[in-house]
Amino acid sequence: MGPSRQTAPPRSVRQPVPPTTRAPGRQSDPAMTRVCNETFGSLPDGSPVVRFTLRSSSITLRVLSFGAIVTSLETEDRDGRAADLVLGFDTLEGYINKHPYFGAAIGRVANRIAQGKFSIDGKDYQLAINDGPNSLHGGLKGFDKVLWTPEILPNGVKFSMTSVDGDEGYPGELRVWVTYELNGEELSINYRATTSKTTPVNLTNHSYFNLAGHGIPTIYDHEVSIEAENYLPVDKTSIPTGEIASVVNTYFDLRNPVVLGNHIKNKLTEGFDHNFCLSLSKQRSPCARVYHRPSGRLLEVETTQPGIQFYTANFLDGSLKGKGGAIYPKHSAFCLETQNWPDAVNKMEFPDVLLRPNEEYNHTTWFKFSVVKQ
Ligand code: GLA
Numbered sequence: 001m002g003p004s005r006q007t008a009p010p011r012s013v014r015q016p017v018p019p020t021t022r023a024p025g026r027q028s029d030p031a032m033t034r035v036c037n038e039t040f041g042s043l044p045d046g047s048p049v050v051r052f053t054l055r056s057s058s059i060t061l062r063v064l065s066f067g068a069i070v071t072s073l074e075t076e077d078r079d080g081r082a083a084d085l086v087l088g089f090d091t092l093e094g095y096i097n098k099h100p101y102f103g104a105a106i107g108r109v110a111n112r113i114a115q116g117k118f119s120i121d122g123k124d125y126q127l128a129i130n131d132g133p134n135s136l137h138g139g140l141k142g143f144d145k146v147l148w149t150p151e152i153l154p155n156g157v158k159f160s161m162t163s164v165d166g167d168e169g170y171p172g173e174l175r176v177w178v179t180y181e182l183n184g185e186e187l188s189i190n191y192r193a194t195t196s197k198t199t200p201v202n203l204t205n206h207s208y209f210n211l212a213g214h215g216i217p218t219i220y221d222h223e224v225s226i227e228a229e230n231y232l233p234v235d236k237t238s239i240p241t242g243e244i245a246s247v248v249n250t251y252f253d254l255r256n257p258v259v260l261g262n263h264i265k266n267k268l269t270e271g272f273d274h275n276f277c278l279s280l281s282k283q284r285s286p287c288a289r290v291y292h293r294p295s296g297r298l299l300e301v302e303t304t305q306p307g308i309q310f311y312t313a314n315f316l317d318g319s320l321k322g323k324g325g326a327i328y329p330k331h332s333a334f335c336l337e338t339q340n341w342p343d344a345v346n347k348m349e350f351p352d353v354l355l356r357p358n359e360e361y362n363h364t365t366w367f368k369f370s371v372v373k374q
Pocket of ligand 1: 100101111136238273309311315335337
């Protein structure tokens with residue numbers, strides 16, 4: 001996965017993208033994906049937000065140009081019944097208002113930076129504080145609140161944006177490309193970025209999944225495994241202590257599947273909101289697997305990233321009005337945020353999070369949705 005410096009930046013598409021004439025519908029060729037688009041709403045300044053629908057043989061995915069937000073992801077269960085597996089809102093307003101990052105692209109730096117402070121080459125930087133004493137998910141206006149420029153691809157859609165030098169306190173002008181593609185049962189999300197000055201970069205997607213369907217009140221019947229021998233203990237503000245701890249003989253040992261309900265009730269009542277340490281190889285490697293036995297749905301995740309934040313929606317409290325009037329209580333979804341380790345910019349022993357002007361950030365995560373027949 002080396003840098004591909006020759007790759008031309010994506011061609012810009014002026015908004016709004018004209019509606020495509022290709023008809024949606026199920027595909028006979030499993031490798032083929034159809035892409036269509038429509039206007040979803042307008043931002044307060046009048047800019048139109050476009051929603052793209054990607055249809056493969058087994059997944060229907062909807063993504064917005066605002067925040068590059070995944071708004072729905074539909075698959076069938078073992079009896080052929082379709083359900084939408086991600087939490088979200090019916091209208092653009094829901095996504096413009098403050099919300100817990102449903103489905104969004106997260107940047108410039110996903111997860112927490114202690115007290116929003118870091119220094120690079122002897123220069124100190126201070127970010128906005130938006131999570132207790134820390135900076136979380138890019139700051140006050142992260143990439144989840146930005147209107148991206150879309151480009152339709154044969155199997156998906158590529159979004160690009162430029163984060164200006166000094167954006168949210170971060171150094172350097174950062175150009176970013178996020179590409180969603182469907183290939184049969186697999187959704188891939190590729191993240192690329194280049195910068196004019198050395199800056200931390202950590203990009204992820206913050207989809208909240210429930211394999212029984214969004215709006216089902218718990219994920220306690222989901223079986224989860226994460227291929228990690230180590231995890232990062234955190235302080236009470238969720239900043240890693242610096243220790244890279246073994247999962248052996250702890251409730252973080254998810255190398256063999258656990259049924260989440262039993263596991264949380266017996267061992268970790270609040271649920272998970274922790275980084276698990278993955279392979280540092282930057283090669284595509286399996287990292288997590290979630291099985292929902294009642295529906296037969298299986299999600300398998302692979303990534304080039306060195307970490308994954310496993311979050312069991314501990315902060316949801318049922319107060320948001322979700323799609324179709326759904327209520328989203330605590331533990332009604334899980335996030336598998338593949339990313340670099342939290343606060344890596346302040347921890348020398350964590351994987352390097354700095355992107356330099358002569359480099360390209362390039363990471364991909366693959367989400368495979370299949371069905372286990374009984
Ligand atoms: C991440 C964090 C959580 C929480 C959610 C958003 O997953 O790790 O602590 O902040 O985002 O609510």
